[in-house]
Amino acid sequence: MNDLRYRWRMRFLSAAVIAALAGLSVRLVFLHLGPNEALRRKIVKTRRVERRLRGGRGRIFDRRGEIMALDVAVKNVCADPKLLHESGSLQAVALRLARLLEMEPAVLLARLDLPRRRFAYVKRHVPPEVGEMIRRMKLQGVFFQDDVARYYPHDQLMCHVVGFVNMERVGSAGVEQKLDRYLKGTPGLLVSERDGRRRELYDRRTVEVPASAGADVYLTLDVELQYMVEKALDEAVSENAAKGAWAIVERVRTGEILAMASRPAFNPNEFRKSDPESMRNRAIAYVYEPGSTFKLAVIAAALNEGLVTADEVIDCENGVWMYRGRPLRDYHAHGRLSVADVLKKSSNIGAAKIALRLGPERLDRYLRAFGFGRRTGVGLPGEQAGILHPPRAWSALSITRIAMGHEVAVTALQMLEMACAIANGGYLMRPYVVRRVVDWRGRELMAAEPRVVARPIREATADLMRRLMVRVTEPGGTGWRAALAGYRVAGKTGTAQKPVRGGYSRTADVASFVGFLPAEDPELGIIVVVDEPQPRHTGGAVAAPVFRKIAEQAVRYLDIRSPGGRGGGLETDT
Amino acid sequence: MWKTTSILIGAVLILISLGIVMLGSTSLVQAQMNFHDPLFFVKRQIMWLLVGVLISLFLSRVDYEVFGRPAVAWFLYAFSVALLAAVLGWGVTVNGSTRWLGLGPLRMQPSEFAKFGVVVFLAWWLANMRRRVMRFWEGIAVPLGALGLVAGLVFLEPDFGTSMVIGAVGFAVVFAAGARIGNLLLAGTLGLTFFSVAVMRNAERMRRIIAFMNPQKYARNEAFQLLNAIYAFVIGGATGVGLGQSLQKRYYLPEAHTDFIFAIIGEELGVAGSLLVLTLFAAIFVCGIRISRRAPTHFGYLLGFGMTLTITLQALVNIGVVTGCLPTKGLPLPFISFGGSNLVVCMAMVGILVSIARAAGEQDGRPPEARAIRDRVHRI
Structure with missing residues (x-):
C-alpha cells in the first residue's frame, strides 16, 4: 500500500529528472547543430597531416657509366x-x-x-x-x-666536378648544385590525419601522390682519365712542394671536358670535416695572372690582322727595353728574334712590340673574342670571369704588360679554351661537363650539343699558330719537357710572378703549361697550372712535365694515334 | 501495464544492441593493440550480457517481495558493505583507483553491487517504518547512516562518481518515502559539506574541477578528455561521420569504449544517434516511474523508484560529463559502456522492474474492492 501523502515528492523528483534530460537534449542539439563551423574547421585543421614526400635523388655517372654519386x-x-x-x-x-x-664516449654521453x-x-x-649489429644487441x-x-663511391676522385649535397639533401657544390633541379626529383604529397598520440593514421589517407625519383646525370668526364690526371697532380704537388695544382683535359672539337681536377681536394662523403679552401674548384674559380701563355692570344691576333709574319724579325733589345721610361726585361736576353722565335723563346719584349702594333682597341677586341673577361658557361657553380679591363682604363704601359700576361687575370679554363680555339681551326667552343640528363623512365631531359661561341681567328692563322706552338716543345723551346715521343705537341709555357702588395713577388710564381696534341690534327687540349712551386718555378720546368705525363697516358687510354704514321698508341717504342 | 513493460524492455534492448555495436566500433583498434584480438572487449561484454539476461529473466519471474524480507534486505546490505571493505583490503588497483575484486580471471566491481544492495535495504527499511519515517531515528538517522557508510566506502576507493550516485539515489528514496524535510535539509547540508571538504582535500579531484571551469587553459592536460568529448559532438554535427569512422576514438578519448562512449556515438551517428540514446533513457525513466507508481505495495513503490533512479541518474551524470556540463568523473553509461558488473546490475534492476510491473498488472485483474483502493489512491 502506497503512502499517498508523499506522492508529490516523487512527482517533484521526476520533474527534476525530466528537466535535466530536457536540458541535456538542448545541450546536445547545441553541440551538434550549433554555429560551430569555426571550431569544426580548427579541429579538422589540427588533425590534418600534410607531408611532402621526398623522391630519391638521381645518380651521377661518368661518360662510361661509372657511378659517381648515388643514394x-x-x-x-x-x-x-x-x-x-x-x-x-x-x-x-x-x-x-x-x-x-x-x-667519443664523452661526447655521446653528453648528447644522451x-x-x-x-x-x-x-x-x-x-x-x-652497423645498424643491424646494434639491433642485435637489443638495447x-x-x-x-x-x-x-648520398654516397660517393669514388670518395675524393672528381670531387670538385661532382660536388656534394648538404644534410638537407640540397646540392651544394659542383654538378650536384648546378643540376639540383634535375637530380632532386619531384616531391610527392601525403594528406592524412593523425591520432591523439600525433601519429599518422594509414587508413585515413586522402591524398597520396608518390614522389618521383630524380633524373640521372651523365658527365662528359671519364673516371679513368680523371684518375690519371689527379695522380699526376698529386705527384706534381709533392715534388714541387706546391700550394696547389689544377689541370683540365678537353676534347678540342666539341668542348667536352674529359677531366678536371684541382688540388687540394676533399672527400664529399665527409664534406663537413673538410677545409672550405679544399672545396674550391681552382680550375674554374682560381683567377691568376697567366704570364707567357697569354702571348699566344697576342701573337695570334697580330698574325690574323696581318700586322706581322712568322718570319719577321723583331729587335729584342738584348734583354732590356726602356719603354716610356720604364725597363721591360726578358728572362733570357735575346738580340733579334723572328716572331716564331719570340713565341718559342717567350720574349717579353718581342711580345710587347707586337702588341703595340695592334694597339689597345684591337688587342682588347681579340682578347674578348678569345673569351677572356667573361665566364665560359661550363655549367659548374663558382666559375669566375677573370679580369680584363676595358682599354680606356689602361695606362700607357698596360698594353706591354698585358702582352706578357700581366695586368690581366684568367682562369685555367679560359686559357685552355683559347688554346683549343687555335687547335680547332679558330673556332672557340663552349666547354661543358654534362652530356645528358635522363629521367627514371629513360626520357632524355637534356642533351648537350657542341656549340661554337666565337671565331676569333681564321683557319690559316690557326694553322700557322699550331706550327709555331709545336716549336715551343722542340729542343731549344721553353716547353721541351712537354714533348712526347711519337707525337707532335703544340703548347706554351707560362711563368707569372704572383702579384703582392705594391708589386710582384720574387718567390711566389704560378707555373703553367697549355697545349694540345696531336698538333697536326688536334684531339686533346690540356692545361696544367701549379701554384707556388719550389724550388723550380717556371712553367717549362714544373708544369710541362705534368702535361707530358697526362698526355702520354691520355693518348694511350683514348687510343689517339699520331697522323702520318708517326707511332701512336701502344707502338711508340721506337 | 503490458505496454509500459514492453516499452521498457524495448528501450533496454535497443540500448544494449547499440552498445554492442558501438563497443565494436570503439574498441577494435585498442583491443588489437593490447590483446592481439580485435574482439577482446566485445566477447567479454557479450559474455556478461548473457549472464545479465539470465539474471534479469530469473528476477522478472520471481516475486519482488522476496527482497522485502528482513533477512534478504539485511543480507544484501551487509554483503555490500563486506564486499566494499574487501575491496579496500584486497582490491585490484587500476589507474590509482582500487575498485575491483579479482575472482580468478574475472573481475567484479562491488560498488555496482552496492548500488543494488543499498536501494533494496532502504526500500525495505522505509516501507517497514511506514509513518515512523517522520521520526528522526527511523526516518533519518538509520537510513542515511546506512547510506553514508556505503557511499563513504565507495568514496574511499576512490570512486567519486559512483559514491555520488549512490548518495543521491538513497537520499531521493528517503525523501520520497516521506522523511521530514527539515531533517533532510539538515542532513543533506551536512553530507554535502563533508563531501566538499573531502573533495577539496584531494588534489587531483580539485584539479579536475578547476580544469572544468577553464577548459581551454588546461586543454593539453586535465581538460584534454573533456574538450575532446565536446569536439566529438561538434565533429559529428547533424549526420555524424559514419559508423566506425570516428577519429576521436583514436587516442583523443582514452576511455572511448567505457566512460566516453557516448561522445563516439555523437560523433559517428550525429544528432539523431545521441538524441536517440537520450530519448531511450527518458523512456526507461518514464516507464520505471509509471511501474513504481502502480506497484501493489509501498516497498515495491520505493524499490522501483530507487532502481529507476539509479539507472537514469547514472545516464544523466555520464551524459552531463561527456557534454561538458559536469566535471569529469568516471561513471559508465548503463547498457552501453564496456563493463560487466554495471551491465549485470542494471539488467537485474530492469528484471525487478518487470517483476513489479507484473505484480501491478495482476492487481489490475483483482476483484473490484482491491481496485477501488487503487483508484482512490489515484484520485488523491
Whole structure:
C-alpha cells in the first residue's frame, strides 16, 4: 500500500529528472547543430597531416657509366634519453654504442644525458650493417629510423666536378648544385590525419601522390682519365712542394671536358670535416695572372690582322727595353728574334712590340673574342670571369704588360679554351661537363650539343699558330719537357710572378703549361697550372712535365694515334 | 501495464544492441593493440550480457517481495558493505583507483553491487517504518547512516562518481518515502559539506574541477578528455561521420569504449544517434516511474523508484560529463559502456522492474474492492 501523502515528492523528483534530460537534449542539439563551423574547421585543421614526400635523388655517372654519386639506404640510430636515464643503463649503453660507432664516449654521453627528453640522435647515416649489429644487441631505449644518404663511391676522385649535397639533401657544390633541379626529383604529397598520440593514421589517407625519383646525370668526364690526371697532380704537388695544382683535359672539337681536377681536394662523403679552401674548384674559380701563355692570344691576333709574319724579325733589345721610361726585361736576353722565335723563346719584349702594333682597341677586341673577361658557361657553380679591363682604363704601359700576361687575370679554363680555339681551326667552343640528363623512365631531359661561341681567328692563322706552338716543345723551346715521343705537341709555357702588395713577388710564381696534341690534327687540349712551386718555378720546368705525363697516358687510354704514321698508341717504342 | 513493460524492455534492448555495436566500433583498434584480438572487449561484454539476461529473466519471474524480507534486505546490505571493505583490503588497483575484486580471471566491481544492495535495504527499511519515517531515528538517522557508510566506502576507493550516485539515489528514496524535510535539509547540508571538504582535500579531484571551469587553459592536460568529448559532438554535427569512422576514438578519448562512449556515438551517428540514446533513457525513466507508481505495495513503490533512479541518474551524470556540463568523473553509461558488473546490475534492476510491473498488472485483474483502493489512491 502506497503512502499517498508523499506522492508529490516523487512527482517533484521526476520533474527534476525530466528537466535535466530536457536540458541535456538542448545541450546536445547545441553541440551538434550549433554555429560551430569555426571550431569544426580548427579541429579538422589540427588533425590534418600534410607531408611532402621526398623522391630519391638521381645518380651521377661518368661518360662510361661509372657511378659517381648515388643514394643509399642508411639508418639513423636514435635513443630515448629519459628511458635510458630512468633504467640506469645510460652509461653502459653510451659506452657500447660509442665503441661500435667509433665515437667519443664523452661526447655521446653528453648528447644522451637529457633526463627529460624522449628523443635524441645517437648518430645519423649509419650503414645498414652497423645498424643491424646494434639491433642485435637489443638495447632498451635505442631505436632506428630509415633514412637515405648520398654516397660517393669514388670518395675524393672528381670531387670538385661532382660536388656534394648538404644534410638537407640540397646540392651544394659542383654538378650536384648546378643540376639540383634535375637530380632532386619531384616531391610527392601525403594528406592524412593523425591520432591523439600525433601519429599518422594509414587508413585515413586522402591524398597520396608518390614522389618521383630524380633524373640521372651523365658527365662528359671519364673516371679513368680523371684518375690519371689527379695522380699526376698529386705527384706534381709533392715534388714541387706546391700550394696547389689544377689541370683540365678537353676534347678540342666539341668542348667536352674529359677531366678536371684541382688540388687540394676533399672527400664529399665527409664534406663537413673538410677545409672550405679544399672545396674550391681552382680550375674554374682560381683567377691568376697567366704570364707567357697569354702571348699566344697576342701573337695570334697580330698574325690574323696581318700586322706581322712568322718570319719577321723583331729587335729584342738584348734583354732590356726602356719603354716610356720604364725597363721591360726578358728572362733570357735575346738580340733579334723572328716572331716564331719570340713565341718559342717567350720574349717579353718581342711580345710587347707586337702588341703595340695592334694597339689597345684591337688587342682588347681579340682578347674578348678569345673569351677572356667573361665566364665560359661550363655549367659548374663558382666559375669566375677573370679580369680584363676595358682599354680606356689602361695606362700607357698596360698594353706591354698585358702582352706578357700581366695586368690581366684568367682562369685555367679560359686559357685552355683559347688554346683549343687555335687547335680547332679558330673556332672557340663552349666547354661543358654534362652530356645528358635522363629521367627514371629513360626520357632524355637534356642533351648537350657542341656549340661554337666565337671565331676569333681564321683557319690559316690557326694553322700557322699550331706550327709555331709545336716549336715551343722542340729542343731549344721553353716547353721541351712537354714533348712526347711519337707525337707532335703544340703548347706554351707560362711563368707569372704572383702579384703582392705594391708589386710582384720574387718567390711566389704560378707555373703553367697549355697545349694540345696531336698538333697536326688536334684531339686533346690540356692545361696544367701549379701554384707556388719550389724550388723550380717556371712553367717549362714544373708544369710541362705534368702535361707530358697526362698526355702520354691520355693518348694511350683514348687510343689517339699520331697522323702520318708517326707511332701512336701502344707502338711508340721506337 | 503490458505496454509500459514492453516499452521498457524495448528501450533496454535497443540500448544494449547499440552498445554492442558501438563497443565494436570503439574498441577494435585498442583491443588489437593490447590483446592481439580485435574482439577482446566485445566477447567479454557479450559474455556478461548473457549472464545479465539470465539474471534479469530469473528476477522478472520471481516475486519482488522476496527482497522485502528482513533477512534478504539485511543480507544484501551487509554483503555490500563486506564486499566494499574487501575491496579496500584486497582490491585490484587500476589507474590509482582500487575498485575491483579479482575472482580468478574475472573481475567484479562491488560498488555496482552496492548500488543494488543499498536501494533494496532502504526500500525495505522505509516501507517497514511506514509513518515512523517522520521520526528522526527511523526516518533519518538509520537510513542515511546506512547510506553514508556505503557511499563513504565507495568514496574511499576512490570512486567519486559512483559514491555520488549512490548518495543521491538513497537520499531521493528517503525523501520520497516521506522523511521530514527539515531533517533532510539538515542532513543533506551536512553530507554535502563533508563531501566538499573531502573533495577539496584531494588534489587531483580539485584539479579536475578547476580544469572544468577553464577548459581551454588546461586543454593539453586535465581538460584534454573533456574538450575532446565536446569536439566529438561538434565533429559529428547533424549526420555524424559514419559508423566506425570516428577519429576521436583514436587516442583523443582514452576511455572511448567505457566512460566516453557516448561522445563516439555523437560523433559517428550525429544528432539523431545521441538524441536517440537520450530519448531511450527518458523512456526507461518514464516507464520505471509509471511501474513504481502502480506497484501493489509501498516497498515495491520505493524499490522501483530507487532502481529507476539509479539507472537514469547514472545516464544523466555520464551524459552531463561527456557534454561538458559536469566535471569529469568516471561513471559508465548503463547498457552501453564496456563493463560487466554495471551491465549485470542494471539488467537485474530492469528484471525487478518487470517483476513489479507484473505484480501491478495482476492487481489490475483483482476483484473490484482491491481496485477501488487503487483508484482512490489515484484520485488523491
